[in-house]
Amino acid sequence: MRKNSIAVIGAGKWGSALHFALSQKQEVFITSRTPRDVKNFVDLQTALECEYLVIAIPAQEIRAWLKENFVFNGQKILVASKGIEASSGEFLNEIYAPFVPEKNIGFISGPSFAAEVIKGLPCALVINSSSKKLYKKFEPFFPNFIKTYYSSDVIGAEVAGAYKNVLAIASGICEGLNLGKNAQASLIARGLVEMQRFGKVFKAKKSSFLGLSGAGDLFLTANSTMSRNFRVGLGLSQDKKLEDILEELGEVAEGVQTSVAIQNLSRKYEIYTPIANEVNLVLLGKNPKDSLKDLLKS
Ligand SMILES: NC(=O)c1ccc[n+]([C@@H]2O[C@H](COP(=O)([O-])OP(=O)(O)OC[C@H]3O[C@@H](n4cnc5c(N)ncnc54)[C@H](O)[C@@H]3O)[C@@H](O)[C@H]2O)c1
Ligand SMILES: O=P(O)(O)OC[C@H](O)CO
Structure with a gap:
């Protein structure tokens, strides 16, 4: 060595x-x-x-x-x-x-x-x-x-870093649909609650979600077109095909695969993850406007 x-x-x-x-x-x-x-x-x-x-x-x-x-x-x-x-x-x-x-x-x-x-x-x-x-x-x-x-808190950091990518896709969709800043702030705030609820099941500490790993990275990624995940959301809101969005991106957008993992884990452990679930469905082809209606009802 x-x-x-x-x-x-x-x-x-x-x-x-x-x-x-x-x-x-x-x-x-x-x-x-x-x-x-x-x-x-x-x-x-x-x-x-x-x-x-x-x-x-x-x-x-x-x-x-x-x-x-x-x-x-x-x-x-x-x-x-x-x-x-x-x-x-x-x-x-x-x-x-x-x-x-x-x-x-x-x-x-x-x-x-x-x-x-x-x-x-x-x-x-x-x-x-x-x-x-x-x-x-x-x-x-x-x-x-x-x-x-x-x-x-390794698991807290891991959950926060992975989950915020899925929430950034949701925020990109919100921006692309011109839902307004109120909606976006609500989505991000509820997203933070959701990722903490998810993390708790895996023994993540609450404090990790309130600091740099959670709120810090979420606020950054879910508010900027510099984020690849946010740009995936923008593309989905414009009815572009996922494969075309990813090809155009040419870099990794971890939220796409992570949303599958979160979906499976939340089913297995019965965790309430409405935003991540809708992101997963939109990635599978659901109309983002229908997702919005379902989120408002849930
Ligand atoms: N870009 C950022 O701002 C940023 C910040 C923090 C964390 N991350 C994370 O870092 C990781 C990498 O992101 P990135 O931005 O560098 O992505 P990227 O798409 O720019 O690059 C990924 C790199 O991984 C290499 N790679 C892919 N498959 C490989 C394999 N099987 N074996 C060896 N190398 C392989 C590719 O050749 C490429 O160099 C992701 O998990 C991302 O979420 C990225
Ligand atoms: O471009 P993204 O969406 O992969 O985000 C990059 C970093 O994780 C931001 O901290």
Whole structure:
């Protein structure tokens, strides 16, 4: 293992932004499936030899990626993805568990559009891990323009980071249908209540939903066309086909698959999740105006 070295895995929007941010203080390697013309780009094997890894690949791809590529060798890992696996309904910490000991893994949450981070604009993030020691190890890597906080509530951060993507789709629909700011604020506020109700079943802490991981990231994502998920909602409100919207987007919108996971989990555990349910139905083809009527009745 290359002691004290750090690599980002995944050179999409978020991996590239984190690579830029972390490179302000030290040399940081980066790798991805296809070679990129980026400083310190290395092959996957070289990256995996680093002591510190930041993994920024889409949630739905992680299990297969771990099976195919990952061998635990004492690395310390930060997971940058936000989503719930649709096929299993498993949270990312459950997917990583057979591969990485709990004390070696943390999860990044909080409001953080890659497009702003890569410009060096200020933001605040939470590193969520059962190990505060792990947070202390990663904290010095972050540049001055990113303020980091520690939380032990991994599941709270995971639920909030994944759920807000589904709510951002709903908010994009609301905007596209010109329902007004009152409706949008109501939707976001009720969405926050809904994600907390969902999280409680999995033992998430209420405080995570009121801070950066929950309200912070939800307010950001559900209020801006910078969000891919919000743009999916806008497209759906214009009666565009989901496959066309996603093709045009060309980047991951985690809320699409996460809505399937939430639907299955809320059925299994009998959780009342009206907004996420309607998003799921609209993604399957329901007319957003009918969804609105049903939401107002529910
Ligand atoms: N973009 C943001 O502002 C932002 C901020 C916070 C969190 N996130 C989260 O980070 C994750 C990645 O998002 P992104 O914005 O970088 O998406 P993106 O679509 O820009 O890039 C995804 C990257 O993952 C790689 N990838 C896809 N499948 C892979 C596989 N099977 N194996 C290896 N690499 C694979 C792609 O090549 C691409 O480089 C998502 O979970 C997203 O929710 C994104
Ligand atoms: O562009 P989105 O919708 O994937 O959101 C990006 C980040 O999660 C915002 O914190």
